[in-house]
Amino acid sequence: SxxxxxxxxxxxxxxxxxxxxxxxxxxxxxxxxxxxxxxKFTNIQILQQSALLKFKxxxxxxxxxxxxxxxxxxxxxxxxxxxxxxxxxxxxxxGLMQLRVEVATKGDLLGVEEWHxxxxxxxxxxxxxxxxxxx
Numbered sequence: 194s195x196x197x198x199x200x201x202x203x204x205x206x207x208x209x210x211x212x213x214x215x216x217x218x219x220x221x222x223x224x225x226x227x228x229x230x231x232x233k234f235t236n237i238q239i240l241q242q243s244a245l246l247k248f249k250x251x252x253x254x255x256x257x258x259x260x261x262x263x264x265x266x267x268x269x270x271x272x273x274x275x276x277x278x279x280x281x282x283x284x285x286x287x288g289l290m291q292l293r294v295e296v297a298t299k300g301d302l303l304g305v306e307e308w309h310x311x312x313x314x315x316x317x318x319x320x321x322x323x324x325x326x327x328x
Contacts, residue, residue: 216259219251
């Protein structure tokens with residue numbers, strides 16, 4: 194048991210170096226994946242599922258061993274996605290603003306002449322005055 198304890202004590206600094214190096218590599222890898230989301234015409238959903246969700250174990254490892262670096266990756270992701278969503282909403286609004294809805298005028302309506310010809314008839318039918326009060 195003492196031999197095992199001294200062996201663990203001997204190897205502990207090397208394990209700590211390995212942990213630090215692993216966390217840095219995971220951080221760089223995930224930041225690279227997040228950066229790939231910024232490219233135009235990228236299918237974000239596919240990238241999220243294939244490139245990010247697939248590596249959630251690495252993210253958990255980083256969360257456990259370096260919360261500071263995890264916060265950095267999380268901030269990069271949220272900033273990137275916020276920018277992407279903002280860009281999409283702006284493009285959508287721009288498209289809506291380019292749509293020109295023309296209000297129908299009297300000349301555009303179908304059957305305008307018929308209504309004018311029937312004007313006195315329709316006004317007498319839809320009048321709120323009783324029949325004997327109409328002049």
